[in-house]
Every structure is written in C-alpha cells, then in structure tokens.
Amino acid sequence: MALPGLDISDLINTSSSLERTLKPHQEFRFEVPPTASVTIKIKTDAPGTAELFGTELSRGTPYTFTGCKSAIYTWTGCTLIIEGAPSVEYIAEETPMSTYLNLHIALEKLRVAASDCPPTADGAQGPRILLIGPPDVGKTTLCKILTGYAIRQGRKPMVINLDGGSEGVLSVPGTLSAASFGSVMDVEDGFGNSPMSAPSAIPVKLPLVYYYGLEAPESGAKRYKKLVTRMSVAVNSRLEEDIESKNTGLIIDTPSFDNQSNGDLISYIVAEFSVTAIAVLGSERLYNTMLKSFSSASPNINVIKLPTSGGCVDRDLPFKKACRDAAVKKYFFGDEKCTLSPYTVTVEFESPTFALWEVVDSADGDRTNLSFLPIGEDESSLQGEEVRKLAPADIDSRFENLIITVLQVDANHATAKEVGESPVLGFLYVQEVDDKAKRMKVLSPVPGRVPAKALLVGKWPEGMFLT
Numbered sequence: 305m306a307l308p309g310l311d312i313s314d315l316i317n318t319s320s321s322l323e324r325t326l327k328p329h330q331e332f333r334f335e336v337p338p339t340a341s342v343t344i345k346i347k348t349d350a351p352g353t354a355e356l357f358g359t360e361l362s363r364g365t366p367y368t369f370t371g372c373k374s375a376i377y378t379w380t381g382c383t384l385i386i387e388g389a390p391s392v393e394y395i396a397e398e399t400p401m402s403t404y405l406n407l408h409i410a411l412e413k414l415r416v417a418a419s420d421c422p423p424t425a426d427g428a429q430g431p432r433i434l435l436i437g438p439p440d441v442g443k444t445t446l447c448k449i450l451t452g453y454a455i456r457q458g459r460k461p462m463v464i465n466l467d468g469g470s471e472g473v474l475s476v477p478g479t480l481s482a483a484s485f486g487s488v489m490d491v492e493d494g495f496g497n498s499p500m501s502a503p504s505a506i507p508v509k510l511p512l513v514y515y516y517g518l519e520a521p522e523s524g525a526k527r528y529k530k531l532v533t534r535m536s537v538a539v540n541s542r543l544e545e546d547i548e549s550k551n552t553g554l555i556i557d558t559p560s561f562d563n564q565s566n567g568d569l570i571s572y573i574v575a576e577f578s579v580t581a582i583a584v585l586g587s588e589r590l591y592n593t594m595l596k597s598f599s600s601a602s603p604n605i606n607v608i609k610l611p612t613s614g615g616c617v618d619r620d621l622p623f624k625k626a627c628r629d630a631a632v633k634k635y636f637f638g639d640e641k642c643t644l645s646p647y648t649v650t651v652e653f654e655s656p657t658f659a660l661w662e663v664v665d666s667a668d669g670d671r672t673n674l675s676f677l678p679i680g681e682d683e684s685s686l687q688g689e690e691v692r693k694l695a696p697a698d699i700d701s702r703f704e705n706l707i708i709t710v711l712q713v714d715a716n717h718a719t720a721k722e723v724g725e726s727p728v729l730g731f732l733y734v735q736e737v738d739d740k741a742k743r744m745k746v747l748s749p750v751p752g753r754v755p756a757k758a759l760l761v762g763k764w765p766e767g768m769f770l771t
C-alpha cells in the first residue's frame with residue numbers, strides 16, 4: 305500500500321528480474337553494494353556468448369555478485385537475465401576491449417616464439433608485462449583480462465600482485481602474492497579462492513604470499529623492495545621447473561603509481577622481474593616518463609600506452625574498506641557457497657613458543673618504542689629497522705581486530721631479517737587482548753594450538769569487526 309501522495313512501491317521492491325539484450329562489442333556494466341546481491345545469467349534460448357573480464361560465462365549458469373563494480377562484455381551479442389536490483393546498470397558501446405585483445409595477441413606471438421625455443425635457452429622465457437597507472441584506471445581488471453585470455457588459449461600465466469594495499473589476489477589484503485594460473489578463474493570472485501578447507505567448484509590455485517602490512521609501498525620502501533626481490537627469486541626458480549609457465553611469462557599488477565616520485569620503485573620492479581613490456585594506463589605523463597626512462601636505456605623493454613575503460617569507477621574509501629573487510633571475513637568464515645567455522649584459540653604472551661613482531665611504518669619515524677631501547681643505545685640504532693620484536697609489555701588492546709600473520713620461520717630462532725622476508729603460512733584474527741593476564745584470544749582457521757612460528761602484525765589491513 306502506498307502512502308497518500310507518495311508512491312514508495314518502487315523503493316521497497318528490491319527484487320526484480322531484468323532482461324538486457326547486448327549487440328556485438330557491447331558491455332553490460334553494473335554495480336552491486338556490499339549489502340545486496342544480484343544474479344546474472346546468459347539466456348539460453350537466445351544466441352551468443354559473453355565474458356566477465358576475460359573469463360567466459362557458461363550459458364545458462366547463474367552467477368551471483370555482491371559488493372562489486374563490474375562488466376559483462378560480448379563479442380557476439382547476447383541476452384542477459386538479471387535477478388535483483390543493481391544500484392547502477394547500463395549498456396556501454398565504447399570499450400577498449402579490442403585494444404586489450406590486440407595486446408593479448410601480441411603477447412601470444414611472443415609466447416609461441418618462446419615455446420619454440422629449447423627450455424634452457426634465454427628465448428624460452430615468455431613476455432613479462434608490468435601494468436602501471438594511477439588509482440582506479442583498471443590495472444587489476446586488465447590483469448584479469450590478460451590472464452583469462454591466456455588461460456583460454458591453453459597457457460599458464462604467472463600472475464604477480466605487488467599491490468599490498470588492495471583486496472589481495474588469492475590472499476587477504478596487505479599481502480603481495482604470486483600464483484601460476486593453469487585453470488579457469490572464478491567469474492564471481494575475480495581471481496578465485498585461495499586454498500580453503502572445503503571443496504570448491506573452481507580449481508584452487510596455490511599462491512606464494514608475503515605479508516607487507518602497510519598501505520603504500522612508500523611507507524616501507526626498503527622492506528617493500530626486499531619482498532619484491534624475494535618474490536622474484538622464488539618466481540624465477542619456480543619458472544625453471546615449470547616450462548609452460550616460463551613460456552607464458554608474467555603478468556604483474558602494481559599499486560597506483562602516478563608521479564615521478566615512484567620512478568625508483570618502478571625501475572626496481574622492472575629490474576628484479578626482468579620486465580619486457582610496460583603497459584601504462586590512464587596517465588599520459590607517466591607514459592612519457594616511462595618512455596624517457598626505458599626506451600633508450602633499455603631497448604628490450606617496450607613501453608605502451610593503453611586506454612582506460614569508461615567503466616572504471618573511482619571506488620570511494622568506505623567501499624574499498626568494505627571490500628577489504630569482506631575479503632578477510634571470507635578467509636575465516638567462507639561465503640554462502642562454502643561456509644567455514646574458525647576456532648577461537650588462546651595465545652599466552654609468555655609462552656616460550658610465542659614471538660610477535662611488528663612491521664615498522666617509516667612514516668612513524670621509528671619513534672614509537674624509544675622507551676624500550678636497551679640502555680646505552682640511542683635513536684640512531686633504530687634507523688632502517690623494518691620489523692621489531694614486541695615484548696609482552698608492548699602487546700595491548702591496540703592489536704584488537706587486526707590480522708596477525710603466521711610466518712614460515714620458527715618463533716624462537718628467527719632473526720629480524722628472516723621475519724621481515726619470510727613467506728606466509730596463514731592468518732589469525734585478534735578478537736581480544738587481555739594485557740593484565742598476558743594473553744589474547746584469536747580466531748584461527750585450524751583447530752589446536754597456534755604453531756610455534758614467528759607472528760607478524762602490521763597496520764594494514766586496518767582493524768575490522770569480524771564477529
């Protein structure tokens with residue numbers, strides 16, 4: 305019943321079914337808030353196929369989307385059936401998909417040449433492309449598209465995520481990760497799931513993960529570079545054993561680099577991963593800076609400029625935070641398709657197998673813990689410190705609602721260097737800290753005691769309420 309003079313029937317009708325017919329090369333763009341869900345499928349009694357950021361949709365299969373801004377593109381034309389109410393939806397005619405396809409074809413030619421070389425020859429290394437640009441210009445989206453096309457071509461791309469500030473690729477936010485993609489990606493979930501203790505319809509990928517723990521690379525540039533180096537060494541040795549991945553090459557997604565102050569970090573990544581092509585999205589200035597830096601000094605590196613999709617949307621801070629929280633929540637609790645039950649475990653600070661380290665944010669000026677300096681040492685002894693070990697007295701409620709990383713190095717013997725550069729074993733979530741009793745309650749994805757491994761906590765992702 306409508307109020308007199310005010311017809312609110314449209315407002316309260318949140319579930320509806322829409323049909324949208326797309327012509328060839330058109331794109332259906334939609335946005336779904338984190339609190340709603342929308343289901344989309346291709347109508348089976350109409351011709352045509354469609355793809356979401358490079359991964360083909362199966363005809364007639366319903367896909368459910370929550371908390372996303374996304375697009376379904378068709379090369380052939382198709383009809384979509386949409387259940388639910390996207391907050392924004394429209395059909396776009398202008399897209400950069402043909403340019404992105406051309407880029408994929410160029411990469412594929414290099415892969416064919418690499419496959420023709422003997423496995424140990426230098427030429428067996430496929431193209432290594434770095435995607436850079438300002439915030440929200442579609443770097444991650446292009447990374448998905450190129451990965452999706454390579455998989456559809458029967459290739460096995462190695463995807464490297466160096467954007468520690470994002471939602472994470474096959475891992476929680478705050479991490480850098482690398483994974484070889486030999487099977488289809490998840491349409492509903494971007495890059496898909498990391499291994500969880502439950503069956504999944506999409507084959508899981510096993511990522512190598514490093515915890516960075518700060519929002520921007522500049523906040524801990526020294527540590528960030530070390531992690532990039534560790535990642536490149538691990539990736540290169542993996543590629544020596546996996547000729548298919550080696551021939552396919554690397555697709556590297558980066559944090560937002562939009563001005564010259566990041567030039568040093570970009571050059572570092574290019575050198576460490578032996579990048580052969582740099583694709584710049586959304587910044588003429590950055591493109592020209594890259595051209596000047598690399599075209600003459602490194603003729604083997606191609607610098608290309610790519611158009612940004614008109615569908616790329618600026619995601620406001622609350623939306624990004626909601627996406628990060630959802631990614632962490634999913635790690636512990638799963639989703640509607642696969643519910644997980646984490647365990648609450650008590651951790652004693654004074655146990656001999658407990659060692660908690662903290663990532664140092666260089667923006668803090670290394671000053672926070674001056675009161676704990678050993679007698680006789682001054683402030684200068686902290687300069688350059690990237691992680692610091694916390695004494696039981698340092699652990700208090702400021703760690704509540706944060707993520708703690710369980711590293712692969714032992715709690716008792718690990719040095720600061722080992723802790724700073726260790727890969728990740730898993731994550732805990734701090735529910736409650738009792739600083740008087742010197743213990744805390746954490747959520748753990750597995751039962752039993754927390755392993756006797758070094759634990760590392762950082763400022764990023766920021767605190768969140770999971771339970």
Ligand SMILES: Nc1ncnc2c1ncn2[C@@H]1O[C@H](COP(=O)(O)OP(=O)(O)OP(=O)(O)O)[C@@H](O)[C@H]1O
Nearest residue numbers: 373374375439440441442443444445613615616617
């Ligand atoms: N063609 C499109 N139609 C609709 N939405 C899109 C399209 N392309 C990208 N988006 C959305 O725009 C947002 C920004 O894109 P994306 O994450 O790829 O940018 P980015 O440059 O990697 O961002 P960041 O600065 O976080 O690294 C994402 O939510 C993405 O899903």
